[in-house]
Amino acid sequence: MxxxxxxxxxxxxxxxxxxxxxxxxxxxxxxxxxxxxxxxxxxxxxxxxxxxxxxxxxxPGLIDPHTHPVLGDFTPRQNTLGWISSHLNGGVTTLISAGETHWPGRQRTPIGAKSIAMAAAQSSLDLRPGGAKLHGGALLIEPGITSSDFDEMVEAGVHLVGEVGLGSSIDPEKIRGPIEKARSRGWVIPMHVGGASVPGSHVVGSDLVLALKPDVICHANGGPTARPFEEILECILQTEAAIEVVQAGNTLALVKIVEYLNQNGLLARLQFGTDSPSGTGILPLGILRTIAYATAFGGVDPASALCCATGEVAARYHLDVGxxxxxxxxxxxxxxxxxxxxxxxxxxxxxxxxxxxxxxxxxxxxxxxxxxxxxxxxxxxxxxxx
Known part of the structure; x- marks a missing residue:
């Protein structure tokens, strides 16, 4: 054809x-x-x-690197079916899990985290919800996850880490070991940064970022609550991490972050996400709307902003799309x-x-x-x- x-x-x-x-x-x-x-x-x-x-x-089809699927096209957080199809209608052809955080009864233990990641990864291997490409099954780091656990997960198709900070602990000494095991396998390390997002979650600021040096600072503009801009700037200046802004965060912080990256030649580190489904809702136009904010308010060239939402994020996550x-x-x-x-x-x-x-x-x-x-x-x- x-x-x-x-x-x-x-x-x-x-x-x-x-x-x-x-x-x-x-x-x-x-x-x-x-x-x-x-x-x-x-x-x-x-x-x-x-x-x-x-x-x-x-x-290129847009990529949403910050989604929270559970199994396929169902989200219990919003009790909705078909949300990925709506994302596709918003121009998003590839979705990446940042952790199956809304899994009913999620156990914050090594076996619980491993089991959820493996089940979700297996579910998404041959699944095209609405026709989009879903990379599901992102491990939520828990203290005590072993090398043999990682070997088992690799065999099951797991290749992603969910947002560090959404597990039971944010003690860097307790979670550093599993993070390094994931990093040694080439897995990208994203970290939740901002206020607590759901009951039982943690507030994560620059201290944990600087201690563990993630590859992606998730929702730097807040998920949904942003840290002070001085902390965000510290993360930008003292790491090489991608700086993600999301539609489900603080809009004022989004504009400040994008302006800073654009004005200081750091656009290659800019990443767009939706952080959905979440309490903010399901955001089919979240990537397009965030690009519009970045260009109209942050001064980013529109063609460059589209690159940050496609090929640049694909390269970061080692995907052959975008x-x-x-x-x-x-x-x-x-x-x-x-x-x-x-x-x-x-x-x-x-x-x-x-x-x-x-x-x-x-x-x-x-x-x-x-x-x-x-x-x-x-x-x-x-x-x-x-």
Whole structure:
């Protein structure tokens, strides 16, 4: 199956070193991007389907690295089915678990943490809720987890750590051992930073960050309550961690953090998440809305912000998605000015603080959303032929 998408105003590459690619077209063969360039230069003789996006922006599918799934598309926190499908309609093609924290009856013990991570990882191996790619089963670190526990989890498909700080202890001497065991296996270490999020959770500030040096400072703008900006700045300056801002956090802190990273050449460390499902709710447009905040209030170039939400986070989590280039999975989102919106492209929408229209979403080259049921309709609907 060969699909040609053409007529784009911009093609977002996904990496900050080359945010906008040359060309207006993407050629897809059997679910994989084969060529990127100008329509006049691409061989379109054997194409089965052509899609004219009429000046829209082609971006890699968005990645939400901060979700709290349980099993598949069900969340007991909001007692809701189908939330991942709603995320897909918000342009998110890949979701990463930050821990199955809302698992009913979750036991904060080594065997409890291991069992939940293994069950959730096994559940997500071949599951595509709503068509999106879900990486579930993130281990919530507990004191006493052993090397043999890690070996068993690896065999079950676990490769993620949930937010450090959501287990039974935040004593660095008690949890340092399991963290180092995970790190030695190449697992990314994210850490909850901010106020307590749910009953039984901890307040985590810069002291624990500096003691354990995580790879990702989760919801630096609060989950949902932010630490003082001086503490956040200390974390930025004294670690190399990615700095995540989320829709379910403090908006003022979000703007301050993004402004600081942007003005000091640290944009490669910026990461967007939703921290959902949570008490704040289910946020299908959480990534798009946070990008709009970062561009309209934080001064970030919209194309660069899209890279921070796609290829940059994919590289951080060692995932083979988030980039538009030959040989990569054709997970794409077509973004346009919403009907009645300002500007000529979706990049203008972001700069004005608007959420663009999700005109189409493809996963592995297959059209799954056309148009989105959670955004306004596009100013110019894509035209499909063939």
């Amino acid at each position: 060969i699909t040609l998408i053409h007529g784009a105003s911009h093609i977002i590459g996904g990496r900050l070193d080359n945010p906008v690619l040359d060309g207006d077209s993407v050629l897809i063969e059997d679910g994989v991007t084969s060529k990127v360039g100008f329509w006049s230069e691409l061989d379109s003789e054997n194409v089965d389907t052509t899609i004219d996006v009429k000046g829209a922006v082609i971006s 980039v538009i280039e030959a040989g990569r999975a054709a997970d794409l989102v077509i973004l346009d000015v919403p009907k009645g919106g300002q500007g000529t492209t979706a990049l203008d929408s972001f700069a004005r603080g608007d959420i663009p229209s999700v005109a189409m979403v493809l996963v592995d080259g297959e059209i799954l959303v056309h148009p989105s049921r959670v955004t306004p309709p596009p100013a110019n609907a894509p035209q499909i032929s063939g």
